Amino acid sequence: MRLRPHPWILAWLVLLAATGTYVASHARLVTDMSQFLPTGASPLQTILLEQVRTGAASRLLLLAVDGAEPVKLAQASRELRRRAEASGLFDMVQNGAEQWTPAQQPLLFSYRYLLNDRVDAVYFSSASLHAALQRQLRILTSSMVALPLNDVQADPTSAYLDYLLSLRPPSSPEQQHDVWFSKDGTQALLVARTVAPAFSLEAQQQVMSFLGSVMQQDPLLQPLHLQFSGPALFAQQAKDLIAGEVSRISLLTTVLMLAFLTLVFRNLSLVLLSALPLVSGLLAAVAVVTAWYGALHGITLAFGATLVGVAVDYPTHLFAHKAPQEAAALTMARIWPTLRLGLVTTVIGYFAMLFSDFTGLVQLGLFACVGLTVAVLVTRWLLPLLVPASWSVRWRGTALDPLLRPRRALRIALWLVAGAALLFILGDRQIWEEDIASLNPEQKAQKNLDRHLRDQLGAPDTRHFILVSAASDEALLQRSEQLRPLLDALVNDGVIRHYEIISRYLASQARQRQRQQAIPAVDALAANLRQGLADLPFRADAFAGFVTAAQASRQLPPLTLAEFRRTALGQQVDNLVFRHGDQWFGLVPLVNISDYAALEQRLATMAAAQDVVLLDLKAQSNQLMSGYRDHALGLAAIGAVGIFLALLLGLRSLPGALRVFLPTAAAALVTTLCLLLLGERLHLLHLASLLLVIGIGMDYSLFFQRHQDAGEERAQTLRALLICAMTTILVFGILAFAVTPVLHAIGLTVSLGTLLSFLYAVYSAPRVAAAD
Amino acid sequence: MKIRSLGCLLLLAWPWPLLAADDGDITALLARFAQHREFVGEFKEYKTSGLLAHTLELEGQLIYRAPAYLEKHIHKPYDERQIIDGDQVILEHAGEPRRTLSLTSVPEMKIVVDSLRATLAGDAAALRANYRVQKLAQADGWHLRLTPRDAAVEESVREIHISGNDIGIREFRIVQTAGGESRVVIAPGS
Numbered sequence: 001m002r003l004r005p006h007p008w009i010l011a012w013l014v015l016l017a018a019t020g021t022y023v024a025s026h027a028r029l030v031t032d033m034s035q036f037l038p039t040g041a042s043p044l045q046t047i048l049l050e051q052v053r054t055g056a057a058s059r060l061l062l063l064a065v066d067g068a069e070p071v072k073l074a075q076a077s078r079e080l081r082r083r084a085e086a087s088g089l090f091d092m093v094q095n096g097a098e099q100w101t102p103a104q105q106p107l108l109f110s111y112r113y114l115l116n117d118r119v120d121a122v123y124f125s126s127a128s129l130h131a132a133l134q135r136q137l138r139i140l141t142s143s144m145v146a147l148p149l150n151d152v153q154a155d156p157t158s159a160y161l162d163y164l165l166s167l168r169p170p171s172s173p174e175q176q177h178d179v180w181f182s183k184d185g186t187q188a189l190l191v192a193r194t195v196a197p198a199f200s201l202e203a204q205q206q207v208m209s210f211l212g213s214v215m216q217q218d219p220l221l222q223p224l225h226l227q228f229s230g231p232a233l234f235a236q237q238a239k240d241l242i243a244g245e246v247s248r249i250s251l252l253t254t255v256l257m258l259a260f261l262t263l264v265f266r267n268l269s270l271v272l273l274s275a276l277p278l279v280s281g282l283l284a285a286v287a288v289v290t291a292w293y294g295a296l297h298g299i300t301l302a303f304g305a306t307l308v309g310v311a312v313d314y315p316t317h318l319f320a321h322k323a324p325q326e327a328a329a330l331t332m333a334r335i336w337p338t339l340r341l342g343l344v345t346t347v348i349g350y351f352a353m354l355f356s357d358f359t360g361l362v363q364l365g366l367f368a369c370v371g372l373t374v375a376v377l378v379t380r381w382l383l384p385l386l387v388p389a390s391w392s393v394r395w396r397g398t399a400l401d402p403l404l405r406p407r408r409a410l411r412i413a414l415w416l417v418a419g420a421a422l423l424f425i426l427g428d429r430q431i432w433e434e435d436i437a438s439l440n441p442e443q444k445a446q447k448n449l450d451r452h453l454r455d456q457l458g459a460p461d462t463r464h465f466i467l468v469s470a471a472s473d474e475a476l477l478q479r480s481e482q483l484r485p486l487l488d489a490l491v492n493d494g495v496i497r498h499y500e501i502i503s504r505y506l507a508s509q510a511r512q513r514q515r516q517q518a519i520p521a522v523d524a525l526a527a528n529l530r531q532g533l534a535d536l537p538f539r540a541d542a543f544a545g546f547v548t549a550a551q552a553s554r555q556l557p558p559l560t561l562a563e564f565r566r567t568a569l570g571q572q573v574d575n576l577v578f579r580h581g582d583q584w585f586g587l588v589p590l591v592n593i594s595d596y597a598a599l600e601q602r603l604a605t606m607a608a609a610q611d612v613v614l615l616d617l618k619a620q621s622n623q624l625m626s627g628y629r630d631h632a633l634g635l636a637a638i639g640a641v642g643i644f645l646a647l648l649l650g651l652r653s654l655p656g657a658l659r660v661f662l663p664t665a666a667a668a669l670v671t672t673l674c675l676l677l678l679g680e681r682l683h684l685l686h687l688a689s690l691l692l693v694i695g696i697g698m699d700y701s702l703f704f705q706r707h708q709d710a711g712e713e714r715a716q717t718l719r720a721l722l723i724c725a726m727t728t729i730l731v732f733g734i735l736a737f738a739v740t741p742v743l744h745a746i747g748l749t750v751s752l753g754t755l756l757s758f759l760y761a762v763y764s765a766p767r768v769a770a771a772d
Numbered sequence: 773m774k775i776r777s778l779g780c781l782l783l784l785a786w787p788w789p790l791l792a793a794d795d796g797d798i799t800a801l802l803a804r805f806a807q808h809r810e811f812v813g814e815f816k817e818y819k820t821s822g823l824l825a826h827t828l829e830l831e832g833q834l835i836y837r838a839p840a841y842l843e844k845h846i847h848k849p850y851d852e853r854q855i856i857d858g859d860q861v862i863l864e865h866a867g868e869p870r871r872t873l874s875l876t877s878v879p880e881m882k883i884v885v886d887s888l889r890a891t892l893a894g895d896a897a898a899l900r901a902n903y904r905v906q907k908l909a910q911a912d913g914w915h916l917r918l919t920p921r922d923a924a925v926e927e928s929v930r931e932i933h934i935s936g937n938d939i940g941i942r943e944f945r946i947v948q949t950a951g952g953e954s955r956v957v958i959a960p961g962s
Contacts, residue, residue, distance in 0.1 A: 140821060141828055142852060149822050149950050174876055178924055185876060542823045 006385050012378065016280060019287045027286055028295040047580050051587070056575035058198040061207070061230040062453035064187040068224055074177035077188035079220040084192055089207050092193040092571040096173060096180035100164055100568070102151050108567055112160040113519060113553040114512040115505075119159065121518045124525060124550070129532030132157040133543075137536060154545040167505060167569070169458040169591075170498050182456045187227075189457055193571075198232035201239060208236065229450040237446060242298070242740050249738060253731045257312070260730055264723050265319060265393055273386055274315035281311050281375030285367045293363060300363045303688055303746065307368060310346065310695055311375040313724040314339065315383055317703065319393050320720030323712075328387035332380060338702050341650040343376045345643045345702075346695030352639035358628055361635070364688055372695075393719070410763045418666035418760075421673035431672075432626065433681035466499075466588035466603070467613045473561045476577065476584040477508035479611060483588070486602065495599050497592035502561075502576045505569060512558035519554050522547060629684050636691060640665075643698065651705075659705050663760035664697035670760075671753040678748070685745045693753030696728065700761035718762070725758040798907055799896040801914060806894025809838040814959045821952035834958065836892055842885070856885055884925065887918065891934070903932070913937030 065076050077095045084093045102109035113119050122128055136156055155161075173180040173189055180189040196203030215226045261271040285304060289296050317339060322331040350372075353365025425431065453459075468483065470476035480503035490496050507515070520528065526547050533540065561577070564570055577586050593599055596616075603614050647657040668690055675686060703717050728750065735747025812835050819828040828849075835843040846852040851866040856875060863871040875882045890898035899905060902925075903918035915935040920926045926949065933945040945955045 136823075138850075140823070141819065141830060141849065142846070142854070149952075152823060174874065175878075176876055176882075181876075537824055537826055537828065539823060539825045 008381050009385060012280070012382050016283065019283045023283055023287050023290065027290045029298055029301065047583075047585070051578055051580075051585070054197045054199065055578060056193060058231045059194045059196070060459075060575075061192045061194060061228050061233065062450070062457060062459065063190040063192060063211075063226060063228040064182065064449075064453060064456075065190075065221075065224050065226050066187040070176045070181065070185055070188075073181070073188040073224070074179045076221050076224050077179040077190060079218060080214065080226075081190060083214050083218060084190075084211075087210055089195060089210055090192045091195050092574075093190065094192075094571075095188070095190040096175055097178050098568060102155070102160060105568055107563075108163075108569065109155075109160050110549075110552070111556065111559050112155065112163055113550060114515050114556065114559060115507065116159045116163045116515075117166060117507070118162065119515045119518060123157070123518065124520050124528060126528040126531035129157070129528055130534070130536075133532055133536055133538065137538070150545070153543055154549050156543050156546050167572075169500075171455075171458040173457050180457065182452075187456075189453065191457060191459070193574075194232065196232075198230075198235060201236055204232040204236050208233070227449055227453075229446065229453050234446065234450075239298075242742070245738050245740050245743060249735055249743070253734050256734070257727060257731055260727060261723075267391060267393075270319055270387070270391060270393075273383060274312060274319065276382065276386075277314050277375035277378040278307075278311040280378045281307065281371040281373075284374040285371035288370045289363055289367050292366065293359070297360065297363060300360075300367050303364055303685065304367050304371060307371045307375070307692070310372060310692065310699070312727055313696070313699060314376055314379040316724050316727065317699075317720050318379060318383055318387070320723055321713075321716045322387070322392050323716075324392040325389055326392075327389045328384040328391075332384045335703075336380060337650075338706050339376060339380070339699075341647070342695075342699040342702050343372060344646050344650065345698045347372055348642040348646055349636070349639040349691045349694055352635040352642065353632070356631060356635055358631060360628070361632055368692075406763055414760060414764045415666070417673075418669055421666075421669040424673055425669065425676070431676055431682050432629065433683040463616065463618050464590040464593055465615045465617065466590065467615055468586040468588065469611045469613075470584050470586075471582065473577070473579075473584050474509055476586050477503055477506065477561070478510060480586050480588075481508055481511060483612065487588070490599065490602060493598075495593065495595050495602070496590050497594075499588055499590050500576055501588045502573055502586050505573050505576075506559065506561060506564045509558035509560070516554050516556070516558075519550050522551050525550055625684070629687065632684060632687050636687065639691070640694075643694070647698075656705065660698065660701040663701050663764045664694055664757065666764065667697045667753065667756040667760040668694050670756050671749060674752050674756075675749060680745070680748070683745065685742055686749050689746045689749035690753065692750055693757060696724075696750075696754055697757030697761065700724070700757050704761045721758060721761065725754050728754040798905055798916065801907075801916075802891065802894045802896040802899065804894065805892060808892075811836045815844075816957045816959075818955045818957075819952065824952075839893060840889060842888070884929065910935055913942070 063080070065073055065080065067073075068076070078097060081093045081095045081097070084090050099105075108115070133156055135158070136152060151160075174183050174185070175181060176185060176188075181187065182189060194204065194207050196207065198204065211226060211228065215221050215224070258271055261274060262268060265271055265274075282304060285307075286296060286301075289300060317335055318328065318332060321335050322328055347369050350365045350368035353361045354369070356362050356365070466483070468476060468479050470479050480501050484501065484503060487496075487499050487501065491498065519525070529543060529547060530540075533543075565573065575587065576589075577584065579585070590599070600614060603612070644657060644661050647660055648654065651657050651660070671690065671693055672682070675682065680686070700721050703721060706713075706717075732747045732751035732754065735743055736751050738744045738747060812833065815832060815834050817830040819830070821828075830846055831848045832844065832846040835841070835845070840856075840858045842856045844854045846854075853862070853864040855862040855864075859875045861873050861875050861878075861881075863873075875885060887899055887902045890896075890902075896905075899918075902922065903920055906917045906919075908915040908917055913936050915933065918932040918934070920929055920931075928949055930947045930949045933943075933947070934941060935944070936942045941958055943955065943957050945953060947953045
């Protein structure tokens with residue numbers, strides 16, 4: 001290749017080098033969906049989302065060990081817990097082997113009368129004591145092995161045991177050999193909480209590799225099999241899955257595209273040159289978005305890849321329209337008005353996005369505008385300098401030409417289909433995907449495992465919450481206590497199955513003092529006990545320890561939240577209470593809601609006060625997403641008007657503008673129809689891909705509508721369009737087979753859309769004059 | 773959350789049925805138990821505890837059906853049926869709702885019950901897996917002492933004694949680690 005030291009080439013090389021250096025040193029990819037979402041939510045929502053994103057629940061890992069006899073699995077469970085605790089990677093590891101006897105938990109045992117919800121004045125009456133002692137007698141009589149003597153003597157009313165039992169969820173895990181097991185006894189279960197936040201993918205990767213190496217190296221854990229699940233793992237796997245698929249598919253498409261273009265152009269240099277606009281455009285777009293936002297979102301980049309579809313078309317137009325021995329600059333001069341109008345109309349479609357409030361859409365719009373503009377500029381000013389006049393495409397596809405003649409019947413059919421598509425889309429209420437979760441890669445096995453483990457461990461899902469806020473921890477505990485009668489009534493009425501709440505674990509100091517006052521003085525209590533023992537076969541002095549312990553409870557300072565969190569139970573309330581600045585928040589996870597409307601209605605009285613809010617996280621993020629989508633749709637409509645105006649200005653003819661606009665719009669409509677018929681539910685990325693389809697279709701129609709009468713020109717255009725369409729369909733057709741929903745949506749929409757755009761551009765318009 | 777005490781509460785006394793025995797070694801003794809597929813008999817139980825001023829007395833009926841059905845029907849001092857059928861535990865107390873639970877969810881109880889079933893089935897190997905089994909001298913008949921191998925079981929059960937004559941089991945005694953014991957005397961039923 002003979003390069004002339006043209007100033008534009010130098011300028012381009014310098015710019016390319018500078019941009020490349022900048023991108024290499026600054027570009028940072030973020031995959032966190034919440035950063036891509038709008039921040040217009042209420043401050044409370046922001047705090048909650050933050051808590052859900054980084055709080056205790058998001059750092060949970062559920063683990064299952066299987067592959068051996070229960071005895072061996074139990075041993076493995078203990079070993080895994082020991083190793084995990086020693087690693088420093090976890091701030092909590094539980095496997096059911098926690099010890100709760102009074103001797104092991106002296107602090108909780110000593111506070112039993114202050115922690116137990118049933119303690120009131122009646123609790124210590126002679127009648128209540130008599131009933132409790134009868135219960136003890138029955139246990140002693142029926143069972144083979146009684147409680148340790150000391151514990152019964154000090155706690156004949158089972159205040160401590162009852163307290164612990166009251167904390168159990170309705171479905172707590174099975175136990176074998178003192179550790180948690182799945183119901184079928186094949187898996188030992190553990191729960192661990194990582195120190196690192198879920199979104200810190202590097203730190204989470206460290207956790208995963210720690211678990212992997214422990215399982216491989218520890219002799220006690222061999223040859224067992226470990227499965228685990230948790231929010232962090234989901235994020236990690238989604239990222240790995242998308243990254244893996246993107247690299248596999250881009251490698252495959254690059255190879256296929258190069259092979260196809262080589263086949264068509266019969267010239268490797270031309271093939272390499274045709275990549276220049278694309279590479280320059282992508283680099284520039286990444287650089288500008290990074291400079292503007294500090295980081296590039298994964299979705300923006302995934303979308304950016306779709307620009308390949310248009311950017312490769314620009315050099316193809318140049319090469320395919322170039323006559324043998326014609327200077328490339330002359331060819332460019334011929335097609336430039338069309339190319340320019342094509343660029344302007346495509347960019348207008350994305351330009352509207354720049355005025356969005358949503359960061360994500362602005363990023364997409366900016367990326368597309370910059371990328372396409374740079375690609376066209378490189379095609380316009382650089383490529384003609386690099387393509388010698390002697391080069392041209394030796395087209396072997398002339399046999400196809402007769403096929404591409406306009407046909408009246410086909411034209412009518414195409415317009416009928418377009419009309420039907422419009423009616424169908426207008427009539428279909430179910431065209432939008434409302435579930436944001438479906439945008440994540442389908443990890444069915446992982447989701448099933450997660451559901452299985454949550455079910456076996458009795459862990460609540462993290463979808464429905466009540467959020468309680470207060471100015472202090474004590475105020476929060478008191479407010480939570482006020483909520484409990486209502487929540488208990490909801491459980492009794494079957495509206496919810498269960499709820500977790502901080503005040504199940506720890507009473508407010510005020511209530512603890514009330515309970516202290518309910519404990520009778522020593523003489524009165526001793527008298528009540530004497531009366532309670534009447535007619536029972538117990539020794540008169542059997543429960544002397546009880547009177548002493550109850551008296552000691554009266555003198556205890558109420559247990560504070562800070563102290564409670566240092567006990568063995570403290571870990572379990574970490575995701576139920578958190579502090580944000582001066583505010584305290586209590587999370588109340590709700591399990592198995594059977595009647596959401598009833599729940600809302602009955603909470604309304606409490607929620608009328610601003611400090612109690614019912615939240616459905618999934619609905620909220622879906623709401624955010626559909627708001628996002630509707631907004632994008634509105635912008636796209638404005639963009640469409642802009643495109644039409646640009647066409648009108650560029651072509652200076654209303655029929656001309658309509659001849660370009662209508663086939664493009666029809667192709668987009670029929671693409672949408674096909675997507676719906678294929679069972680797709682549309683979301684934001686379909687919408688963005690349709691914008692691209694419109695850009696592509698506009699180019700096709702524009703090229704096709706010029707020089708109606710020139711036979712050779714028409715043949716060249718047909719060639720160019722055929723090559724463009726086949727390249728795009730090849731690349732995006734492969735993407736359509738991706739399992740990652742985002743990639744699949746882009747691939748399917750663009751490949752279908754390109755095919756239809758081609759059909760509509762070639763066949764839908766009546767020819768003004770026959771060339772043959 | 774692990775509540776060991778709950779398991780202890782539910783540990784039920786399971787007497788062995790009357791079984792023929794001779795002076796052979798333990799395996800031979802157990803092997804003869806295996807021939808008995810069903811048993812029904814009356815029992816009297818005597819319980820002592822540091823909490824009690826005097827010994828508690830219970831009486832009722834015992835039923836065993838091979839391979840996995842055990843029933844203790846208490847008639848006095850109240851009416852209560854405790855049934856273990858396979859992995860299912862059923863508790864019926866007069867005037868209260870019937871309760872069921874999984875034997876697996878109460879490991880201490882399971883290991884005791886499994887050992888009892890092993891004895892009834894004459895499976896010496898299974899019995900030895902959970903207990904150290906010793907044969908003690910006894911003037912008329914035989915006497916086995918079972919000591920739990922599992923530390924968790926040992927926290928509640930110190931040892932179990934089973935004795936009988938050539939007609940079958942006459943008595944078993946569970947000595948609790950916490951103090952106190954339970955002695956069950958069996959009379960052949962009709």
